[in-house]
Amino acid sequence: MLIRARVTVTLKNGVLDPQGKAISGSLAALGFAGVDSVRQGKVFDIELNAVDKQSAEADLTAMCDKLLANTVIEDYAVEIA
Amino acid sequence: MLIRARVTVTLKNGVLDPQGKAISGSLAALGFAGVDSVRQGKVFDIELNAVDKQSAEADLTAMCDKLLANTVIEDYAVEIA
Structure with missing residues (x-):
């Protein structure tokens, strides 16, 4: 089945x-006075074929650990649609 | 009030x-065979002070239009916690 995550x-x-x-x-310079903090992250929209949602989630977690995230300094969250 | 978005x-x-x-x-080279497509985007976690959620949402939309997104090629979604 096709999984969108x-x-x-x-x-x-x-x-x-x-x-x-x-x-x-930059936001403050543009006149947005109320901004306290901004933190930037990344988002990956992934389409993959998997047997079921569970195996897709296992694959996605492995992808994060191996490539998508640097787990020393980054957290990740996997969300399956 | 402090708004997290x-x-x-x-x-x-x-x-x-x-x-x-x-x-x-790279994912295919690492052995993840089922990956159909990957699209990368950006995420911004913003803390701002605003009178209420409505004015915060208006501010955040303006921030996207002016700085955070290139609306010619990018879509954005604002989510207030």
Whole structure:
């Protein structure tokens, strides 16, 4: 069966995010006064063929551990549609 | 009030995603045989102060239009926690 999944990779708390800081500064410069913090992450929309949802979830978790996320500094979440 | 929001920016359908294609190729090389397609997007976790959720949503939409997304080739979704 065809599985559509979304994997979201975000920086762990406490890891510096200079890109987010830059965006936050740019938003303030554009006049958005209320912005407290911005943290940027990645999202992967993946279509894969799998026997069932369980095996798809196992595959997606393995993909995150091996390629999509750097688990030293990043967290990931797998969401199957 | 402090509003926590997540903005997801993804490429519109039909827009080429060479980065996604490269990830898809790498996953195949790692032995994940079932991967059909990968498309990469961005996610922004934003904390902002706003009077209420409605004004926060208006602000976030304006941020997307002005800075966070390139609306010619990207779609965005705003989600308030």
